[in-house]
Amino acid sequence: MVTAAERVSSHKWGMAVDVDRCTGCQACVMACQTENNIPLSTEDIYRQKRTFAWIRIERYWYGDFPNVKARFIPIMCQHCENAPCEPVCPVFATYHNTEGMNVQIYNRCVGTRYCGAGCPYNVRFFNYWEPVWPSTLRNQLNPDVTIRSRGIMEKCSFCVQRIRRGVREAAQEDRDLVDGEIQTACTDACPTNALVFGDFNDDNSRVSIMSHDDRKYTHLDSLNTEPNVVYLAQIDATGGAIGEHE
Amino acid sequence: MASGEKTLNEQPQTDNGRPAWVKVLIPVLALGGVGVTAVLGFVMVFFITAWFGNPLPVLGFDQSPVQPIAFPHTAHAGSELLFNDDGSAKMDAEGKQLTGIGLDCTFCHRTVTDTNVAGIPPVETCVTCHRVIGSTQSEPLTLLRTIGLGDDPGPIQWKRVHRLPDHVRFVHEPHIRFLTDVGNTHVIANRDEAAILAGTQSDGSVLAAVTCSTCHGDIKSQTQVAQVEPLKMGQCVDCHRKNDAPTDCTTCHF
Known part of the structure; x- marks a missing residue:
């Protein structure tokens, strides 16, 4: 008999990003924005350098002129196993849960911003102001996600609301989860399937297979953060892998 | 001098x-x-x-707001004898004392076994029965009976009784599923096993009404619904621990 707690914690959620497939279309950014009630990054916010983007596309140029090409890397919270943001939180608002996710508990957060300072990936965002949406967007907000008020740190949650719903629906129908059944907003939106979400505990899941690829690398490996987001390096026209060194 | x-x-x-x-x-x-x-x-x-726990029942904190229509759960969900406000027995036209009809909660709160919210039934649900039954003395029931398709009085503005904070994501479905499954060897806070088993159906399942009272109190004996349980996090966590349910923060907070 599997208890409800065991059913939830038997997973180790993670993501694989095939950089070779990413076209930099920003569909994931928009999907994340709408799914997770992320405050609007208006011009005013942008000028203060306080834009919110739980997932962002970083653009790099490579090659010599005139054969310059752009390379895009989607960066979101890496959900590090060895996260620098976690030990610095004085109130345990961010911690590593049993599903391999680095989670942020909004109602515990007191806004010290230590985690934001500790994060080497710059994927944590602080609500300096109460978020406001134009009246036309009020009905667009996702009722499954808390609206973070002023003074609270936020970051990519691996769309935990979708994970909860997926696990619940599988339990309701009394069956095991199928790989690919749970999709985060960004993987759902990605037109080239560059982003793949799944369970690392399942050896046959797409993320597990991709994480054993020769092209696999993780960001800022030297910091030993052990991210749960793995990247597959881009292949250039000559067949060599690029991007492992940045 | x-x-x-x-x-x-x-x-x-x-x-x-x-x-x-x-x-x-x-x-x-x-x-x-x-x-x-x-x-x-x-x-x-x-x-x-x-x-x-619950605050003292003063200054409007009595957890029991006056509803726009005095909807008696005693008459619908309960199956006991009914009484008027003045204590006299409630009689039908033939002089027989009325009893509650003992509907299951899911008869009106239909989405509770499938989704997040129990749901307030639309007026349509009321009309389904009250087209033909109910007291002719009651003003809301008369309105329900005579209402035409053309004149829409709009939804009833019910006052919410049980409200959790915005940072809590409570889903009814898994709780009902767990509590109605008698195969589980579970310990339910504030309730004894016998009361649950008393409501067991022939197919082994348990009426949702029996499980609802775990958190909502004995609604079927309330003429005006009040919040009985404090519904604080401690209460949730106690029950989750006793029943091996997940106690990770992101179970409810995300």
């Missing part, structure tokens, strides 16, 4: 040599002190009780 006039002009002296206005002020201050202490004590008791 000059000295006598002089004493009249002087301030009246008390035995202790204090002026009379001081003598008046002392009990005033004392009473004021007692009053302030009483108010402070009340405020403290209010906040302490509110912290550990």
Whole structure:
């Protein structure tokens, strides 16, 4: 008999990003924005350098002129196993849960911003102001996600609301989860399937297979953060892998 | 006699040599002190009780708002004899005392076994039955009976009784599923197993109505619904721990 707690914690959620497939279309950014009630990054916010983007596309140029090409890397919270943001939180608002996710508990957060300072990936965002949406967007907000008020740190949650719903629906129908059944907003939106979400505990899941690829690398490996987001390096026209060194 | 006039002009002296206005002020201050202490004590008791459970039922904190229509759960969900407000027995047209009809909660709160929210039934659900049944004396029931398709009075503005904070994501479905599954060897907070098993159906499942009262109290005996349980996080976590349910923060907070 599997208890409800065991059913939830038997997973180790993670993501694989095939950089070779990413076209930099920003569909994931928009999907994340709408799914997770992320405050609007208006011009005013942008000028203060306080834009919110739980997932962002970083653009790099490579090659010599005139054969310059752009390379895009989607960066979101890496959900590090060895996260620098976690030990610095004085109130345990961010911690590593049993599903391999680095989670942020909004109602515990007191806004010290230590985690934001500790994060080497710059994927944590602080609500300096109460978020406001134009009246036309009020009905667009996702009722499954808390609206973070002023003074609270936020970051990519691996769309935990979708994970909860997926696990619940599988339990309701009394069956095991199928790989690919749970999709985060960004993987759902990605037109080239560059982003793949799944369970690392399942050896046959797409993320597990991709994480054993020769092209696999993780960001800022030297910091030993052990991210749960793995990247597959881009292949250039000559067949060599690029991007492992940045 | 000059000295006598002089004493009249002087301030009246008390035995202790204090002026009379001081003598008046002392009990005033004392009473004021007692009053302030009483108010402070009340405020403290209010906040302490509110912290550990439901706040004192004063100042509108009685957890039982007056609804726009006096909907009696006793008549719908209960199966006991019905009484009027003045204590007299409620009779039908033939002079028989009425009893509640004992509907299951899911008869009206239909989405509770499938989704997040129990759901308030639309007026349509009321009309389904009240087209033909119900007292002719009752004003809302008369309205339901005579209402036409053209004249839409709009939804009933029910007052919400059970409300969780915005940072809590409570889903009814898994709780109902868990509590109605008698195969589980579970320990349910605030309730004994026998009461659950008393509501067991022939197919082994348990009526949702029996499980709802775990958190909602005995709704079927309430004419005006009140929040009985404090519904604080401690209560949730207690029950989750006893039943091996997940206690990770992101179970409810995300």
